Amino acid sequence: MNDLSRFRFWVGALLLWCLLFPQSAGAQEVGGFILRQRGGADMPPVPLPSPDGAGIESLEDVLAYKPLPEPNMPQVKFLEIPRPPTVQGRIDELLHGIVIDVPPEYDHYGYEMRRYMAHVAGPEVLGDPARIKAELKNIRAAKIILRYWRKKLDEEIGALETEIAADPSLSRQYGQLFKYNRGVSRAFMAECGSWLENNENLLAYLLEIGPNAYSYKDPILSFKDMQYHMKFKSLYDARGRALAEIQDYTPFRVMIY
Numbered sequence: 001m002n003d004l005s006r007f008r009f010w011v012g013a014l015l016l017w018c019l020l021f022p023q024s025a026g027a028q029e030v031g032g033f034i035l036r037q038r039g040g041a042d043m044p045p046v047p048l049p050s051p052d053g054a055g056i057e058s059l060e061d062v063l064a065y066k067p068l069p070e071p072n073m074p075q076v077k078f079l080e081i082p083r084p085p086t087v088q089g090r091i092d093e094l095l096h097g098i099v100i101d102v103p104p105e106y107d108h109y110g111y112e113m114r115r116y117m118a119h120v121a122g123p124e125v126l127g128d129p130a131r132i133k134a135e136l137k138n139i140r141a142a143k144i145i146l147r148y149w150r151k152k153l154d155e156e157i158g159a160l161e162t163e164i165a166a167d168p169s170l171s172r173q174y175g176q177l178f179k180y181n182r183g184v185s186r187a188f189m190a191e192c193g194s195w196l197e198n199n200e201n202l203l204a205y206l207l208e209i210g211p212n213a214y215s216y217k218d219p220i221l222s223f224k225d226m227q228y229h230m231k232f233k234s235l236y237d238a239r240g241r242a243l244a245e246i247q248d249y250t251p252f253r254v255m256i257y
Contacts, residue, residue, distance in 0.1 A: 063221040063233075065123055071254040073115040079105045087174055090160060094153065094181040098188045101251045109149035110251050113192075116142040120199055121257040127216030132207050139200045146196065150189045157182050188249055195246040198239040199257060205235055 084090045096102050097110035104111040116138040125131040164170045164178055206214065214223045214232075223229040239257075246252045 063229075064219045065126065065216075065221050066219055067121070067123065068256045070122060070256060071114070071118050073111070073118045075115065076104045076111065078108050081106050081108070087160070087163065087170060088177070090156065091174055091178050091181050094156065094185045097251055098185055098249055107251070109145055109152075113142045113145045113149075114252065114255060116145070117196070117199065117255060117257065119257075121202065123216070123218055125203075126206065126221060127211075129207060129211060132203050136200060136203050136207070139196055139203070143193075143196050143200075146189070146192055153185055153189070157185070191242070191245045192252075195239075195242040198235070198242040202232075202235045202239050205232060 084093055092100070097107045119125070120135040120139060125135055160178060160182075164175060209228055213225065213228050214221065216222075223232065243255065243257065247255060
């Protein structure tokens with residue numbers, strides 16, 4: 001292959017690559033946000049709204065927020081949960097509401113927690129300090145529910161440990177299943193606590209810096225200072241990792257914040 005043939009080959013390969021894999025010069029999607037460069041093709045260099053009516057000109061990039069639809073979780077009347085009559089039933093129950101989905105009326109802890117968390121970071125919340133305060137109260141209510149759930153699980157795990165240790169036949173028959181369910185339930189408790197904590201940190205930061213430090217006009221979230229922008233992005237990414245962990249548990253797959 002001579003030099004001219006090589007040149008034509010590489011030009012053709014480059015054109016084919018551009019056709020197959022078009023590049024966006026101005027946008028990068030990260031979780032529920034699209035990071036757009038100011039002045040690029042995706043975001044013309046126009047002034048952005050701010051609380052004092054002036055354009056935010058010092059910011060290099062902005063965030064376009066586009067969360068998924070929120071789950072519909074109406075309040076329900078909880079019914080009494082019948083106690084399982086067998087040891088295996090009690091071991092299985094350790095994962096009810098965690099891995100095993102149950103009707104809302106019998107999911108006293110998980111469903112109520114998800115209901116409190118269903119709208120915590122909606123677009124209408126981010127730009128309203130009063131709504132942020134209300135959702136922070138909802139997160140704290142969810143944390144209280146988790147604390148009672150953990151207490152109930154710890155009591156049942158302790159009772160099962162005592163019974164199984166005292167009966168070799170129960171140990172042989174259910175020992176491995178019990179250890180597995182105990183491990184999953186305790187892992188869930190830790191990951192659920194992290195999920196709630198990261199949601200709280202995200203909203204608390206917006207409340208801390210206040211509406212003079214950032215502006216939200218659907219769907220654009222912009223900050224007056226890059227330091228605020230980067231801190232928020234760090235907290236948002238941490239919340240995203242915690243959310244991904246909690247979504248591994250079947251009843252919590254509907255959560256989007």
